[in-house]
Every structure is written in structure tokens, then in C-alpha cells.
Amino acid sequence: MASTPDQPASSTSSTPDFDELALLRRAQEGDLDAYDALVRRHQARVYAAVYHMTANHEDANDLTQEAFIKAFRVLNTFKGDSTFGTWIYRIAVNRTLNFLKARRNRQADVSLNDLDFNAETDPDLVAFVSEHTPHQEATLSELQQRLNAAMQKLSERHRLVVTMHDIQGMTHEEIAKVLGCNVGTVRSRLFYARQQLQALLSDYVKSV
């Protein structure tokens, strides 16, 4: 089953996936076919998280590869306390946060992915643009640029919870598990991040 990058993968649930467990055991013995299958299951979701954090396709590509390669090296330390999906996601997020910390002092390059065809036909988005954009001629592409610029102004921690919750659709509990904090912290960070975004995008977003 292929999940879209931003939808929560089934492996984040606490239900054990026996097929995935079998793949994990084989991968732990060095079976690259099995690990390849795991990579294909989780790469889209991991990539999306890193991409939305960095707003740069090349950086997201490098960080995603690094995360999966590092995970393979330390696969024997994976004891199954969480699902593999949560584990690899956490590795990728930690690497991304370290990367962003190092990048903070230099100008961040923005290299956004193109919007897919569905964006132009998404009724929600079409309605949103026509209702909320200050200039009717504003295109989706301009909106994308503004949105990403606003996201990049958030601190990494706040950007992360917005990415995980509002873009990737993860629950507060799942986010808390990945970040190793409590649900209350996730909620408060999300509230603060949304407030900031709302202020930064006030031209586009008016409270309903």
C-alpha cells in the first residue's frame, strides 16, 4: 500500500505489522532486499518531513539518504520499542534539526518542489485563493512562495510541529512520541506556531 508523502503511514500506529517485522529481522541480518523494501515504504513520508523543514529539495534528498543509511548501520540497536516508521522518522528529524542549526548562520537556499497538478484543481485551494488572497490575480505559485517564506521564519521546533500536524496529519500523540516530549508541549508549540504564521500571512489568512 502506497501512502502519499504527507499522510501518516500505517506503520506509525501501535499495531504490530508482522510483514514489516519480518523485513526488519532480515534487514538486521544484512539483507539489502529487505531493507530496500523498508526504504520504499517510508521514504516518501521521511522525505516530506525533511523537505517541509528545509524548504529545499536537494537538502531534503541528502538528509533523507543519510538518515536511511545511518539507520541501516545501527539497525541492530533497534529493539522494537516503537515502530520502524517512528524510529526512522525520529532519526531523520534529529539529523534535520542538526543540519538546520548548522545552516542557521548562513543564507538558506530555497529550492521548492513544483506543485502537482492536483493543486490547481483542489476545490478547497481554489476556493481559498479566491476568498482570501488580497489580489485575485495571485497565483498558487506566489502563495506557495509566501507560505514557505513564513514557515522559514518559524523556529525549527515550531516549524516541526506545524509540518507534522498540519501538513503531514500526525496526531499530537504521535508527534510527542517522535519528539520525546509530552502532548501538552506539542499543543502549546502548535498554538504558538499557528499564531505566528497567522500574523505573518495576515494578508491571506483572516480569522473565520
Place this chain on the structure above:
Amino acid sequence: MNSQDNEFQALRRLLALKRHEQPPPGYFDRLAASIRSQLAAEQAREPWWSRLFTRWEIRPAWAGAFAAMVAGLYVVSVGLSTNPEGSGTAHTPTDWALGTFATGESRAGLAPGLGLGGIGMEKTLMPTVESFQSASNREHTGEWVLPAGFSVGQP
């Protein structure tokens, strides 16, 4: 939570736009292939013993089996080095160092010439300094067999 979500409903609809940002077509196939090729190259560089240790970490039973095998070999080798009739004593390192294995051989009940001395081991036995010092006193007892090419008291 619902009130919070309602408060930011417009923002959430706007953020949904980001879900449509997708990498170029075919990107994920290339990504998986790239990860796999890097890992395959790493595995090829990895020494065999490192892979062995890695497997032991996963399957402690393998490590246990290997340890049991080594212990078994040790027990068998000790058993072979003792008197098969059970009346003798194994040669200790001291015996070898002092060159008294000939006596040990006798104690073990082996016929002279059929033990280690019989296959020429005494020819290669390295005498110790202490052995040299006491060789002249012990030679007549028949306990000490000097290696070929050695003579006591002469340069």
C-alpha cells in the same frame, strides 16, 4: 483542541497547499536505488569478521554456540594431552622448561623412544638458563637430554 483548530481553520487550509509540493516524477525510485547502492558498496568494503560480530549481536545463540565449541575443543585437547590410561600427569609448562619431560614420559608409562623424545622433540627443545647451569650436575641422572649442537661448559 477543536476550538483551536477552528480558530486556525483558514491557516490550515492554506498549509494544505504544501501537501501538493512534490519532487520530480520518478524521484522516489531513484532515491531508493541510490540508498541501496551506497549500502551495497559499504557492505562490500566491510571485513568478514565485522559482519560476523554484527550477526552475533543479533543472534546471541550463535555466540554461545561458538563459545561452547571453543570450550569443547579445549577440553578435548587437555584430555588428549593427559595419559590415556589415566595414571599419568599432563606435562606442565615447567616440565618442558626444565627438560624433565623424559621423566614425565616414564611416569606416563610410555616406552622410551616412543614418547615425545622418540619423535625427536628433544632435539628442538630450547633449554633455559637454569637448565644450563644445572645441566652438568643432572646429566648423569639421565633426566636431561641436551639438544643437538649444545654442549655444557664449552664455548
